[in-house]
Amino acid sequence: MTDASATTPLDLNANAPRGQKPKKRFAPRNIMLYATLFVFAVYYALPLYVMIVTSLKGMPEIRLGNVFGPPLEVTFQPWVKAWSEACTGINCDGLSRGFWNSVQILIPSVVISIAVASVNGYALSNWRFKGSEIFYNILIIGAFIPYQVMLYPIAIILRELNLFGTLGGLVMVHTIFGMPILTLLFRNYFASVPEELFKAARVDGAGFWGIYFRIMLPMSLPIFVVAIILQVTGIWNDFLFGVIYTKPDIYPMTVQLNNIVNSVQGVKEYNVNMAATLITGLVPLVIYFASGKLFVRGIAAGAVKG
Amino acid sequence: MDDKTLNSQKNKRPTRLTRHLNAKIASVPMILTAVVVFVGCSVWTIVHSFTKSRMLPKLEFVGFKQYDRLWSTKRWLVSVDNLLIYGICSLIFTLVIGFILAALLDRKIRFENTFRTIFLYPFALSFIVTGLVWQWILNPDFGLQSLVRETGWSSFTFDPLNNPDIVIYGILIAGLWQGTGLIMCILLAGLRGIDEDIWKATRIDGIPIWKTYLFVIIPMMKPVFITALVLIAAGIVKVYDLVVAQTSGGPGLASEVPAKYVYDKMFLAQNLGQGFAASTMMLVMVFIILIPYLYLQYGGKRHD
Known part of the structure; x- marks a missing residue:
């Protein structure tokens, strides 16, 4: 690399921009533009800021000031309390319980839903059989059915399978409702893999699973990352299924958070509440800030249905 | 191999x-x-939904009786009203704000990534988190209202979460905060897909920018807008967690929504028939939105 650039300095110069640098414009229009963006940015950033500053204040300070003021005396006590002491009903072991429940729900749900949907998307794009498209269309249209319509019969099915109120049952529900979007994602991705590759493997005698594990899987890591981001945020943020299909001692974090903050007993400790809220939002936020463009791609992929 | x-x-x-x-x-x-x-x-x-199920589902048909009762229940009517207000406002504001933000970001600005990151992060958060944080910001004693009062305007009142007349707008503020980033992202992708030559042509013709957007760009982005519309609409019908976290349906019944009605009837009030009828009505609502979309998406595309 260095050799090449050293021997061909002329080429490099040819590619560089020539002439005067364009002047930076600070026309009134541009100022308007940035001002508008800035106002919106404040609206969007404010709640995160409020969560952070409130969670670092002591209760006396909160009673005196407003939610927007920065903390005069930083304390981490609310975080400690939210994590290990906050009460929901009779349990007073804080959000940590909900956090570990959510982890236990999250990992198998993400793994199983993605495994099922990726194989399924692969079958749909490369191994079509009679009727496969019909089922696929039902699946995609089904994604628009409000969950409320299916809640009760699913509860009956889970009860019949002895899965009601268990982690396994919730994992199954997440797998089912993650299927339309994930299948769509994988089907469209696998369809874009060159046909020749698939045919070559077929000629070499690779079968259904052989092609999946040796060719498709290694080639589609980006789409797996997108799917993981999509599922981790979706399942972590779920409230409805958690509250219906689990019992209080295995409630996921969102349900427990709501119970802590909206409990009517006792004095409201706003700083603890905000610390708890922030802790619950932390997992998807970290994923969001760490994944950057992939998150956007995941959303765009999820958004363009049909 | x-x-x-x-x-x-x-x-x-x-x-x-x-x-x-x-x-x-x-x-x-x-x-x-x-x-x-x-x-x-x-x-x-x-x-x-056509049976008289109460505690347990049973197949004793009673015709449309559950629906009759549903549509004469005050709580359901309030829920549907709220959904309509929330839905229409959310649809309009999400599209308008989403498009404005997308268009601004598309003007080849600096810090585009920073702005986009800020606008989109709420979408990563759950509705529970969204509801709780906005409940706190809209708290009359410590939040926005008290901040404005501190500046000297002591009669200023903005307390949506305790005022039955405007509580749904309090939820709307939170809902918009969470959801507009996604629509912005989709519309931005749509804007990026528009040929640079179109812009050059309109610039040569001396057409003002706002006119170009309104009469050239937006009509060209019709499919993207339809996708955005369907996404927003499907999200609106499902709105549940946000209300539970922010107001629990209160004050009184003022911020009840259909999804909450269904949950409460099915799993708390043990009035299954009402829950089934209400959820079927939700399905009907979705299909009213969805059928034109499916027609546009699949019916119109047959030619190519």
Whole structure:
């Protein structure tokens, strides 16, 4: 690399921009533009800021000031309390319980839903059989059915399978409702893999699973990352299924958070509440800030249905 | 391919049947989901909405009685009203704000990534988190109201979460905060897909920028807008967690929504018939939105 650039300095110069640098414009229009963006940015950033500053204040300070003021005396006590002491009903072991429940729900749900949907998307794009498209269309249209319509019969099915109120049952529900979007994602991705590759493997005698594990899987890591981001945020943020299909001692974090903050007993400790809220939002936020463009791609992929 | 696959070629010639068998086995979860859950469970609920089920589902048909009662229940009517107000406002504001933000970001500005990151992060948060943080910001004693009062305007009142007349707008503020980033992202992708030459042509013709957007760009982005519209609409019908976290349906019944009605009737009040009827009405609402979309998406595309 260095050799090449050293021997061909002329080429490099040819590619560089020539002439005067364009002047930076600070026309009134541009100022308007940035001002508008800035106002919106404040609206969007404010709640995160409020969560952070409130969670670092002591209760006396909160009673005196407003939610927007920065903390005069930083304390981490609310975080400690939210994590290990906050009460929901009779349990007073804080959000940590909900956090570990959510982890236990999250990992198998993400793994199983993605495994099922990726194989399924692969079958749909490369191994079509009679009727496969019909089922696929039902699946995609089904994604628009409000969950409320299916809640009760699913509860009956889970009860019949002895899965009601268990982690396994919730994992199954997440797998089912993650299927339309994930299948769509994988089907469209696998369809874009060159046909020749698939045919070559077929000629070499690779079968259904052989092609999946040796060719498709290694080639589609980006789409797996997108799917993981999509599922981790979706399942972590779920409230409805958690509250219906689990019992209080295995409630996921969102349900427990709501119970802590909206409990009517006792004095409201706003700083603890905000610390708890922030802790619950932390997992998807970290994923969001760490994944950057992939998150956007995941959303765009999820958004363009049909 | 490596040796293993080459060898297996000799002793196994895939027949049509086994090839399809593997794909079919892999598709069993999808088929079960499509047939048992999406079709089966929906039909089950619709059928049971015509029965007098209360504590337990039972097949004693009573015709449209559950629907009669549903539409004469004040709480349901309030819920539908709220959904309409929330839905219409959310649709308009999400599209307008989403488009304005997308258009601003598309003006080749600096810090585009920073702005986009800020606008989109709420979408990563759950509705529970969204509801709780806005409940705190809109708290009359410590939040926005007290901040404005501190500046000297002591009669300023903005307390949506305790005022039955405007509580739904308090929820709307939170809902918009969470959801507009997504629509911005989708519309931005749509804007990026528009040919640079269009812009050059309109600039040469001296057409003002706002006119170009309104009469050239937006009509060109029709499919993207339809996708955005359907996404927003599907989200609106499902709105539940946000209300539970922010107001729990209060004050009184003022911020109840259909999804909450269904949950409360089915799992708390043990009035299954009402829950089934209400959820079937939700399904009807979705299909009223969805059918024109499906027609546009699939009916119109037949030509190419």
